[in-house]
Structure formats: C-alpha cells, structure tokens
Amino acid sequence: MNSYFIYIFWAYGISLLGLGFFLIWTGVELRYSKIALEGVSRET
C-alpha cells in the first residue's frame, strides 16, 4: 500500500461499519418490536 492507503482504509472502513451497524440496528429494532408486540398482546 502507498499514499492511497488512507483513502482505501476509510472507504472499506465506512462501508463495513455502515453495513454492520445497519444490520445490528435492524436486529435490535426487530427485537424491540417483538417485545412491544408481546406486551400489547398480554394486555388484551
């Protein structure tokens, strides 16, 4: 790698972090939606 390393590092880093974070965030949202749904069904 040479002087372009920093651009390659950021491009791959942001891409992988972006994809990873979005996947985890969606998983967390799904988990909370299930909990909320169970809560509503228990009340009714």
Next chain:
Amino acid sequence: MIHSLAKPQLFLKWARFVFPVAFLLAGLLLMAGLYMGLVASPPDYQQGEAMRIMYVHVPASWMALFVYGFLALMSLFVLVWRHPLAEVLAISCAPIGALFTALSLITGSLWGKPMWGAYWVWDARLTSVLILLFLYGGYWALYKAYARPDQGIRAASLLALVGAINIPIIKGSVVWWNTLHQPASFTKFSSPSIHTTMLIPLLLMAGAYFFYFVTVLILRTRLELNRRKRLVWEMAQ
C-alpha cells in the same frame, strides 16, 4: 395469482428458509471479495492501489439503483393493486437503498479525492446520485408524515414512481454529458472492459451486497409486520 402467492404469512414462511442462506452467502462472499479485492487482485496500471475502492463503491452504486427499481416496482403494486405485502416490502427496502446510496457517495468521494483532486464535483453522475439519496429520504419523510400508514404509503409510492425517471438519468449521465466520472466499465457480460482479475472480486462483492440486501430486507419486513400488528391491536383496544 399474484395476490394468492404474495401473502405476508406465506412470505414469512418462505423467509424462514431464505434468511439463513442469504446471511451465510453474504458473509462468505464478503470475506472472499475482501480477500480478492484487497490482497489477490493487482493494482490498476493508471490508478494504482486507489482502484481497490472500486470493489466497495461499484457494488454499493449498483445496489442503490437496483433497490430503487425494486421500490418503484413495489410502489406500482401498491398504487394499482393495493397489495399489503408490496406495501411492507416497499417500506422495508427504502432505508436499505438509502444506505447503499450514501455508501456509494461516500466511497465515491474517497475515490475522487486521489483521482480528481476533489472530494466532490457537481458532475452529472454525482448530482443525479445525490438526487437519488434525496428521493429515498423524501419517500421515507412522506410516508412518516401521515398518521395512517395506508395514506402515507400511497403518497410515498407516487413519489417513488415519479422519481424512477432518475434511474435512466443516472445510467445515461456519463454518456449524455461530458462528465469527470468514468463511463460504465461493465455494460454487458460478453465483453466487459475490465480484466478478469478485477472482475472476480467485483462480482464477489456485488453478490455479498445483494445477499446483504436480501438478509436485511427479510429482517425489516418482519419488523414492519410487527409494527402493523401492534398498530391494529392498539386501535382495537
């Protein structure tokens, strides 16, 4: 036929089988693509090592366009047939498409700086992709602006269909106008103007991004169905 096959319950049953396969394929293809792209593939004779950014930039751009095409198709189903699964799929795919578009713009600007000397230029390709990001944002904002999801989805679907005109503009922008952005190097499978050693990691990463989309789409569809179930139960109380 479409109505009988595309039921949310049937989708969930189908998704239970597809989800682990798509998740595994996304992971495997990503690992193979990263190895091939960062280690095994040679540097470009003109752009040197900076060309490796292509392996994350181009798949993100392809997926940004593909997801918008999918969103426009689902929006057509919503407006014409008022199909509930199309509604859920459209809402679920919009944030994923926005993510791919944002990644395409960010990685593109990181590629542009060493090659063009600037992170951003108001070039036809870059501007039309920025408009695509605004369309995804506008779609989501319009959907959320209505208290009732059934009203929001119809307004947002109309915007998605009108915005579909931007897709051929993005594709043609590098041909129709004199732009700084390079023309498409992959126009047909028979003779792509890219060497096999670079084509393989590009296709591996494109496959990884596609299966990532399938994985997250299934998760977000389940999420949206849960939200709707909750809304119905709350309204019934």
